Amino acid sequence: MESQRNILLIALLLVSYMIWNQWEADKAPQPAVTESTVATQQAAQNDDVPVADDSAADVPETHVVASKELISVKTDQLDVLINPVGGDIVQAALVSHKLELNKDDPFVLLEQKPDFTYIAQSGLIGKNGIDSAKGRAAFAVEKQAYTLADGQDKLEVPLTYTAANGVTYTKVFTFTKGKFDVRVDYRIHNTTAEPLQLQMYGQIKQTIKPSDSHMMMPTYRGGAFSTADTRYEKYKFDEMQEKDLHKPTQGGWVAMLQHYFVSAWVPPADEQNIIYSSVNNGTVANIGFRGIAQTVAAGETKTIGADFYVGPKDQAALSELSESLNLVVDYGVLWWLAVPIYKLLMFFHSFIGNWGLSIILITFTVRGILFPLTKAQYTSMARMRNLQPKIQELKDRFGDDRQKMGQAMMEMYKKEKVNPMGGCLPIFLQMPIFLALYWVLMESVELRHAPFIFWIHDLSVQDPYYVLPILNGITMYIMQKLQPMSPTMDPMQAKMMQWMPVIFSLFFMVFPAGLVLYWLMGNIVAIIQQKVIYAGLEKKGLK
Known part of the structure; x- marks a missing residue:
């Protein structure tokens, strides 16, 4: 359930960020063009x-x-x-x-x-x-x-x-x-x-x-x-x-x-x-x-x-x-993160010669660096799921007494050595990286008219046949199946989660192909990491 909420959080943050940028661009009055x-x-x-x-x-x-x-x-x-x-x-x-x-x-x-x-x-x-x-x-x-x-x-x-x-x-x-x-x-x-x-x-x-x-x-x-x-x-x-x-x-x-x-x-x-x-x-x-x-x-x-x-x-x-x-190559407030990403992208391209493959290597590098945090995230989520019966017992015992309920849950988290916020940290670390890479792809003239493979002839514009956005939706659907929704999830929220792969596919149709490629490869790496981490957790008795 925490993973599904994290996806919703990413979508909310991303859309909010784009709306803010557009509002900044549009709020200035535009001069009217007259005959004179x-x-x-x-x-x-x-x-x-x-x-x-x-x-x-x-x-x-x-x-x-x-x-x-x-x-x-x-x-x-x-x-x-x-x-x-x-x-x-x-x-x-x-x-x-x-x-x-x-x-x-x-x-x-x-x-x-x-x-x-x-x-x-x-x-x-x-x-x-x-x-x-x-x-x-x-x-x-x-x-x-x-x-x-x-x-x-x-x-x-x-x-x-x-x-x-x-x-x-x-x-x-x-x-x-x-x-x-x-x-x-x-x-x-x-x-x-x-x-x-x-x-x-x-x-x-x-x-x-x-x-x-x-x-x-x-x-x-x-x-x-x-x-x-x-x-x-x-x-x-x-x-x-x-x-x-x-x-x-x-x-x-x-x-x-x-x-x-x-x-x-x-x-x-x-x-x-x-x-x-x-x-x-x-x-x-x-x-x-x-x-x-x-x-x-x-x-x-x-x-x-x-x-x-x-x-x-x-x-x-x-x-x-x-x-x-x-x-003038303006990466915004995340310039301190975008500059090393740009330099790393240039380094990969210097010996590969293909910007799409360089983006894929950037994805592997970022996901590799974040793997320890990702593992901690899934471990924390698994422990939280295993604590659901105990949490339900506390709800039955304290009823509507929120203060005693909160104190009891904190004592339980401390005893079981579980951090309820442990599943959120990797998401908050990935979002700045995603936004920094977004600005690198937006501002780097090297990617203008830069081809990848097959039908992708320009990584700076949207996929002409929408193949990457569709594949992105498919990988999101697979990730959902690997992480089934909790039966206690609110029905409305569950319905929204079922439509998230479709919504994201439509959302990414207007994004530059290079950015969608990064997100798609990130999903593929995340699926592999999930399988590996879940296998290790099951050996430890955590479902």
Whole structure:
């Protein structure tokens, strides 16, 4: 009976947890899309340029760009389009990550459409900056298309702007083979007799849109940032609408998250920056950094820059840019448990090469570690069942006197060396592990489009034929038969327990196949453990 109640407890905890996550995701008011949204976004093209420390900025007159066509850059990982006006990255397709399984179209993370904007902007502001609400610098380029050639490790894309006072600004994008991060540098050549004052900023601009998450897949879409005092903090779109960020810090970073993918600006870690956010007309959110004012002496050439990452949540690659940027792979409050599970999963995959088999090994490992507690659980349950006649005698003797009944039962438990809560401990230990693994599977981009065997071609989505959920229900039914219901169980509760395998099968139909595989293998291992433990208990005279 205790085992059946434990299954009910798991179901209750799991459903409660999912409902809470969905409520958290849905409670924020979503902005309505109006007919003026497109026009508003176009009008806000320059309005989102941050204000420099020097409010009396004197922005030089912009020059006409040689060509208004977007600049195309192709590497082995990125297919990027750069707008020569401002030098913004207005499209970024991830070549090695496909939009759909078994399709050739790449996943497009950054894009600019009439009804949706998600781009990376950067510029120079201040007294001698070239970007402001009045206009953006119009750069000239040598050619419209750049490609990282075979055998080439780096590709530089220079954009040049010459101000009316003769100062030359060269914005250089440096792409590296095999990487998703882009180095963005401004090389300022001061040809005047006066020093220049300017600041670099980098921001990510995105149209606010509803999240596509649901109760079983509570994914996050929105902003995040890091400061010297806060290693990682989400900043949701509704929070941006309520209050602008303004956090001075050394180093830090800003990002926009979208399930398995992230875009992030990472300024120099040894410089002072301002982390900020803003919202244009309630529909377009900006989160970015603004560096300290830099001085370029007369006749001097100085370089100011930052790193921009646009790609999957690859923890190793993100950690190379910043020691805390890998925290965008958000495991929630159970991160301390999820991190070793993720590392163990990666270890198994390193020599097996199959994520499904790695999940199975994780299951064996977890169940093996918990076996002593599982054995203690079933032993405690068996002793409790053997005490049922004595418990009934106490009920007959004390009747409705709950106080004397409780005292008598505690004395009996002490005498028989039985812990009535002994059957619950393994369940409470397994639930955090289950939830931690759930977040590992939800957040690990490695499992996106990762095949297992036969019909399972993507462990990050539900089983297309629902085979795993059905097998899960069957194994739960077998577990029930191995642990018959107590005749003293409440009829309603007994009826619910009979339907639990069916309910769980339906419940798991919308879960990722990798998670259902973990639960299924856990049931199979539990059945084997039950047979072994029960055989040992029967030898000791415990039924």
